[in-house]
Amino acid sequence: MADSKPLRVGMVGYAFMGAAHSHAWRTAPRFFDLPLAPQLTAVAGRNEDGVRAAATKYGWDSVETDWRRLIDRDDIDLIDICTPGNTHAEIAIAALEAGKHVLCEKPLANSVAEAEKMTVVAQAAAERGVLSMCGFSYRRTPALALAKRMVEEGRLxxxxxxxxxxxxxxxxxxxxxxxxxxxxxxxxxGSLGDIGAHSIDAAQWITGMDITGVSALLETFVKERPLAGDLVGLGGQGGPDGPKGPVTVDDAALxxxxxxxxxxxGRPSGAQGTDGGSRQGPIGIFEATRFALGRKNAMRLELNGTKGSLAFDFEDMNSLQFYDASLEPDAGFRKIMVTEPTHPYTANWWPTGHGLGYEHGFTHQVVDLVNAIHAGEQPSPSFADALQVQKVLAAVEESANNASRWENVHKEAS
Structure with a gap:
């Protein structure tokens, strides 16, 4: 990589996701042979003291207090967006129109209309060689990538x-x-877009199918909470005895x-009919909550097919449960340790049996993005893929707002 052309990155936002992305940009070229050399050129944030501290801590070369300055700079090739969803559309569109590649955290936007506009701009930019990707990092968990491979191979x-x-x-x-x-x-x-979006994307990606309709229920258990930080206002006091504000999102989604x-x-992987059955797609059930006491990050997915089943839980992220119905019926699930060099992404890390962690998904995301940019190929997931997730989120909210009425996921632009 020493002779590789640099890929100069400007990141917007430096909190939780900013830390994860910074680690990934630093780490990816040290474990993978990349055709472009990522450089942590600049990070932007509104609080000058905060962004300077983050730049020092995470290894960025310079800082800006206005994201527009990143886009104006000639020494930035890619904009990495790690800000709240209400800012995604403005930043991503400005960056793409200025000729900067874009990595945008999920969910893509806060509305279908915003996501559609972002997708149109991204598709036009791609024709000029300017590429974009949405950051659904769980796709890069080796066990989930292996699950997708097994579905594609017809093993379920x-x-x-x-x-x-x-x-x-x-x-x-x-x-x-x-x-x-x-x-x-x-x-x-709330939980729907924050964490439920990951489940929606993973389910559609692994099955190779789209969700076409939903019936939903949303619940907010705690209606108001203590104000914190700058939300309190001058002279205000935070904490349980101070002023409170309304919670305006869901706590749980079903x-x-x-x-x-x-x-x-073409026929996608996982489509019906391989065993002479119907072409009708599967049925699904989804749950997202930040109120499940004792569950810290249980991102779970199970698929049941005509030949077998797969089950995954991120709290045991280095393993995949597989049931093969061609074996003795009483054999049950077997545990696959996804640490072999033949498994997705793992060959570049540690010896067999030495597991990976949450941060590695972001590193693999950088690897895939850099390789796609160098090859001039559309990275995955594209903004169009993320728009499909956004449409499912919107359909869930619409159904919940209408007494769980069945709501179709619209394919056409609204």
């Missing part, structure tokens, strides 16, 4: 059931402060779903 046969949960417990304390993630104007939605093969002129 026709998929009948998709069962997805994303369970956390960090909001169970009613006195936890009111942050931007609990403000619909900034975050778009929905049933139906899948159908993609209508792209």
């Amino acid at each position: 046969g026709d998929i009948r059931h998709v069962r997805a949960q994303y369970l956390q417990d960090w909001l169970t304390d009613a006195n936890a402060p009111l942050t931007w993630r609990l403000d619909k104007a900034k975050s778009g939605s 929905f049933t779903a139906r899948f159908a093969p993609k209508h792209d002129g």
